[in-house]
Amino acid sequence: MKRGPWLPGLVGLCRSCSALLAGLTALALDPALPRAWAQVDMGPGAYAMSTPLVLNIIGAEQWGSEPPPQAAYRSREHGVITGLTVHHQGETWQAGADVAAYLRRLQQWSRRERAWVDVPYHYIVSPEGQVYAGRGLQWAGDSNTDYDTAGQVQVMLLGNFEHQQPSAAQLQATAQLLGQLMAVYGLAPQHIVGHRHHSNQTVCPGAHLMSVFEDLRAQATAMRATLVPR
Numbered sequence: 001m002k003r004g005p006w007l008p009g010l011v012g013l014c015r016s017c018s019a020l021l022a023g024l025t026a027l028a029l030d031p032a033l034p035r036a037w038a039q040v041d042m043g044p045g046a047y048a049m050s051t052p053l054v055l056n057i058i059g060a061e062q063w064g065s066e067p068p069p070q071a072a073y074r075s076r077e078h079g080v081i082t083g084l085t086v087h088h089q090g091e092t093w094q095a096g097a098d099v100a101a102y103l104r105r106l107q108q109w110s111r112r113e114r115a116w117v118d119v120p121y122h123y124i125v126s127p128e129g130q131v132y133a134g135r136g137l138q139w140a141g142d143s144n145t146d147y148d149t150a151g152q153v154q155v156m157l158l159g160n161f162e163h164q165q166p167s168a169a170q171l172q173a174t175a176q177l178l179g180q181l182m183a184v185y186g187l188a189p190q191h192i193v194g195h196r197h198h199s200n201q202t203v204c205p206g207a208h209l210m211s212v213f214e215d216l217r218a219q220a221t222a223m224r225a226t227l228v229p230r
């Protein structure tokens with residue numbers, strides 16, 4: 001298996017995990033957008049912020065995402081969204097590193113080594129507080145641990161929070177994103193969980209993020225309250 005110098009850290013994301021894809025049912029990739037797409041669209045038409053803090057998400061095409069070759073990868077439709085799962089990257093993030101380049105490498109690795117349809121996460125949040133779109137929301141996420149990712153929007157924060165601290169900007173953007181997702185999917189604070197909630201095979205999203213997790217839930221809930229349906 002070819003691994004670039006960045007890969008050991010990436011694998012560290014779920015180094016303690018096994019049972020890769022064990023719980024997944026492989027389905028052919030349907031080139032047509034699935035039914036769930038319309039209901040998971042969180043575009044600006046659905047909600048407006050009553051504060052000026054409109055969440056700006058960098059689209060996947062902006063970081064150089066390549067569309068998946070159709071029918072080439074195993075994947076599953078999401079179905080109904082029932083929760084928001086928070087992850088950390090699991091490798092130390094160097095300040096100022098190129099997020100777009102990292103995401104392109106992650107996408108290539110996910111497809112080449114895992115036969116995943118895309119990066120395993122739906123959103124990625126940088127220490128600068130920038131949110132990047134990852135895998136399309138029509139697809140369930142992927143994980144190296146044996147929990148069912150269907151129905152979970154996967155949000156990943158760059159960094160290793162066993163060793164690093166999430167930045168204030170990163171936490172604020174994450175709360176904003178989670179609050180927006182709560183509003184779109186009608187979710188409550190308890191529906192926001194860390195990866196370790198689903199699996200004892202991992203410490204993700206790291207001790208330093210777990211120590212502020214209740215604050216993150218509270219901030220997301222407060223952010224949700226600022227959203228008003230159009």
Ligand SMILES: [Zn+2]
Pocket residue numbers: 086087088195202204205
């Ligand atoms: Zn995780």
